[in-house]
Amino acid sequence: MQIKTDLLMNRDNYHSRIPEPALRRLPWYLSYVKLLKKQGYSKVSSTQIAKKINVSATQIAKDLSYVNVSGKTRVGYDIDRLIEVLDDFLGFKRMHTAVLFGVGSLGAALLSDSGLEQYGLKIRAGFDVDASIVGQKINNIPVFHSDEFVLRNKKIEAQIGVLTVPPDIAQEVADFMIEGGIEAIWNFTPFRIRVPEHIVLQNTSLYAHLAVMFNRLVKEE
């Protein structure tokens, strides 16, 4: 019954219904069905996806029930339709405007990564206080002085702020971004910043992932 209710609610406001773990699995399915398409397939069942990915067929069918696509018994999902719907649902087809704070080593690397654009993230400007980098361009993206952010963002209208500053100023810079109109922060620092409830926060700590990997390696030895 719970599932039925969820599906009914989906129709009106399907974006708000999907739990985060399901949402995180959708890009795996998308990636796999894109591969199948490349290999010439046109249909796929949840059982086939399950064979390749460590998720049960039932779970996959349930996850896919959150997006606006339905499989046919004994035929499965239409691959083209599934790719289209997943790309759209995940937001990869709409361009989201972002700015980046902290054009250090990681920040500059992210500015150089044109791949993000293919997934719907367009970084329009970098901000830093270091005179040696302010005024430069990286991958054709201008780097401005942080003091100019509020003014510049009136024109850029970025919704998303990528945070790659040193951890000890992460909170301060996050507050500053929010004041300037940022609605979502992608935090790459290992610092646990706090944001008001209406602000979206996504933590991606590469260093925490490194630590887990190092720790597991020691265990294996």
Added chain:
Amino acid sequence: MQIKTDLLMNRDNYHSRIPEPALRRLPWYLSYVKLLKKQGYSKVSSTQIAKKINVSATQIAKDLSYVNVSGKTRVGYDIDRLIEVLDDFLGFKRMHTAVLFGVGSLGAALLSDSGLEQYGLKIRAGFDVDASIVGQKINNIPVFHSDEFVLRNKKIEAQIGVLTVPPDIAQEVADFMIEGGIEAIWNFTPFRIRVPEHIVLQNTSLYAHLAVMFNRLVKEE
């Protein structure tokens, strides 16, 4: 009683005892106590850390019980000691040798990010099949043809392989890395690769994180 047992086991083999969620929180504490040190503090209690980070003081004390450090009642933890022990436990102070497969946009960006080295990851070489990049250097790291990997890795002896190839060849390249002696794979592709049980796998899908952020932004609107 459970905690007591864990502590006793810690003494012999503390690396294998810590659950992943606790392990993932340790870098947050490290980052915060480093900030406190910079601000001139020398002692910190779990209650103080809890005030800054969305984790309860009890949980923090429990997490820290996995590492070889103990706080004193009414005084707290010695900050210098805590930094030293956490840096060591998380593996950030030992250099881990890595290679990277797929010197595309994200791969090249990661090679350029010297910050990883500060956290114990030294990427010694990139591998690709694209003639326009093979033979180049990025951030002084040489890029070799993938065919040379097995031979090159006899000298490099990399334990860790960073995977930034296109998703449709992710599995194939992962298998190839493992054949060449790689023990841990840091998978940045959205593809769910499968590895033998003795291989450490860490998935970091920036695109999945983007999708979660985009989805939450839509919800807020």
